[in-house]
Amino acid sequence: MSIYVHxxxxxKFGKLEDKTMKDLLLEASIEALKDAGNPEVDAVFVGNFMxxxxxxxxxxxxxxxxxxxxxxxxxxxxxxxxxxGGIAFRQAILGILSGEYDTVLVAGVEKMKHVSTIEVxxxxxxxxxxxxxxxxxxxxxxxxxxxxxxxxxxETGATKKHLAQVALKNRENAINNPLAQFTKPATIEEIMEAxxxxxxxxxxxxxxxxxxxxxxxxxxxKSDIEIKSSAQxxxxxxxxxxxxxxxxxxVGESGRLAYEKAGLGPEDIDVVEIHDCFSMTEIISSExxxxxxRGEGYLAVEQGRTKPDGDKPINTSGGxxxxxxxIGATGVSQIYQITHQLRGTAVNQVEGAKIGLAQNLxxxxxxxxxxxxxxV
Amino acid sequence: MQxxxxxxxxxxxxxxxxxxPKCRHTEFSKVNINETGDIYSYTTIHIAPPKxxxxxxxxxxxxxxxxxxxVTGYMNQDVNIGDRVRFKEFSEGAYVFEKV
Ligand SMILES: [Zn+2]
Numbered sequence: 001m002s003i004y005v006h007x008x009x010x011x012k013f014g015k016l017e018d019k020t021m022k023d024l025l026l027e028a029s030i031e032a033l034k035d036a037g038n039p040e041v042d043a044v045f046v047g048n049f050m051x052x053x054x055x056x057x058x059x060x061x062x063x064x065x066x067x068x069x070x071x072x073x074x075x076x077x078x079x080x081x082x083x084x085g086g087i088a089f090r091q092a093i094l095g096i097l098s099g100e101y102d103t104v105l106v107a108g109v110e111k112m113k114h115v116s117t118i119e120v121x122x123x124x125x126x127x128x129x130x131x132x133x134x135x136x137x138x139x140x141x142x143x144x145x146x147x148x149x150x151x152x153x154x155e156t157g158a159t160k161k162h163l164a165q166v167a168l169k170n171r172e173n174a175i176n177n178p179l180a181q182f183t184k185p186a187t188i189e190e191i192m193e194a195x196x197x198x199x200x201x202x203x204x205x206x207x208x209x210x211x212x213x214x215x216x217x218x219x220x221x222k223s224d225i226e227i228k229s230s231a232q233x234x235x236x237x238x239x240x241x242x243x244x245x246x247x248x249x250x251v252g253e254s255g256r257l258a259y260e261k262a263g264l265g266p267e268d269i270d271v272v273e274i275h276d277c278f279s280m281t282e283i284i285s286s287e288x289x290x291x292x293x294r295g296e297g298y299l300a301v302e303q304g305r306t307k308p309d310g311d312k313p314i315n316t317s318g319g320x321x322x323x324x325x326x327i328g329a330t331g332v333s334q335i336y337q338i339t340h341q342l343r344g345t346a347v348n349q350v351e352g353a354k355i356g357l358a359q360n361l362x363x364x365x366x367x368x369x370x371x372x373x374x375x376v
Numbered sequence: 377m378q379x380x381x382x383x384x385x386x387x388x389x390x391x392x393x394x395x396x397p398k399c400r401h402t403e404f405s406k407v408n409i410n411e412t413g414d415i416y417s418y419t420t421i422h423i424a425p426p427k428x429x430x431x432x433x434x435x436x437x438x439x440x441x442x443x444x445x446x447v448t449g450y451m452n453q454d455v456n457i458g459d460r461v462r463f464k465e466f467s468e469g470a471y472v473f474e475k476v
Binding site: 118121122125133134135136137138139140142143146147148149150151154195196197198199200201238239240241242245 | 418425450457
């Protein structure tokens with residue numbers, strides 16, 4: 001059975017004080033449904049991570065179904081840390097593949113900007129293993145990727161400048177994206193000299209907290225955008241359990257499965273959205289997904305190969321680093337960008353893009369989803 | 377310093393597990409491990425969780441203790457990859473290391 005994308009919607013990403021979580025969720029959903037020609041919907045899946053802990057709002061699926069008059073259709077909220085959106089998208093696909101649904105609405109949403117940094121850090125840390133000694137050593141998510149980055153530098157010859165080049169590229173892409181959180185130009189010097197968060201990662205190497213939502217309508221009825229494959233994998237939940245610190249096995253495995261199911265390889269992909277929660281993550285995952293050899297992803301960045309006019313454009317939306325990272329919405333917003341690319345209507349359009357890939361990560365490598373889409 | 381070793385495949389872990397993640401066997405033996413190791417990698421944390429804010433900047437280190445076992449720990453001395461460190465104490469759930 002083939003499954004297709006029929007409609008996409010996305011709100012502005014950023015600090016959206018005057019909008020509630022429901023406003024954002026409905027706004028993105030309505031746009032996606034309109035774009036799809038307002039079809040009958042058989043189910044709703046919502047990706048969300050901290051609606052319960054920092055916004056005291058659950059039942060997101062039922063809210064969408066009720067407020068949009070979708071009827072008594074089944075709904076669910078999907079939680080998979082920062083991969084909540086990608087997993088929600090995959091649940092819609094699996095639901096259609098099972099024969100239970102014909103058409104499904106997927107949305108992702110997060111409200112994070114109304115709480116203090118301390119509260120938000122605590123809430124995000126729920127995606128670490130509470131019973132581990134790592135949390136008690138003062139490790140944080142940016143800390144994990146700081147440890148990884150120092151080892152990557154040690155083994156490959158990469159430097160902080162290469163991380164800055166990732167951040168700069170994604171900022172330059174976001175400048176052209178009216179929905180992005182950060183659209184102010186930055187310089188490589190400014191990025192290199194910004195205050196440190198977890199060395200060697202500075203402010204520009206870390207994705208921000210963001211309010212926002214995105215939505216997609218998928219169906220077994222034909223459209224111009226086919227979902228060629230959907231894959232998901234899990235990986236170590238602790239840094240000290242990584243067999244190879246410079247590898248995120250969940251990313252590699254989800255990529256391998258997605259290529260296998262689609263009958264495609266990394267060489268066939270024209271445009272990519274990678275989960276760049278940190279600049280370092282984009283480089284490692286670009287290697288995991290087979291776009292570049294291990295230990296050479298930083299060279300590809302240096303050579304401009306991942307820019308919109310390069311041979312492997314990554315994060316033409318601005319990525320999490322500059323488009324913003326409303327946790328539950330991120331995976332769905334990647335599908336939004338890839339769909340625009342394949343329709344030929346994207347910001348930073350890659351000329352002639354026919355096949356696109358979106359990779360969404362949760363935790364420090366606990367979850368990863370990969371979806372491959374093709375213009376047909 | 378104590379660790380646990382899978383009796384079937386030799387996998388080493390800081391804590392006992394219900395199942396060995398490598399071979400799914402369920403029996404582990406307690407083993408004593410050498411309390412010195414080498415810094416495999418590290419970071420310096422400037423923006424810390426609330427509980428650690430007063431200690432920042434501090435280091436989180438990943439220490440290679442044996443061929444099969446790395447341990448995430450806390451240090452307040454400057455370090456580099458390859459530095460030799462010693463397990464100092466287990467404090468409030470964290471392995472604390474110091475330079476040799
Ligand atoms: Zn074993």
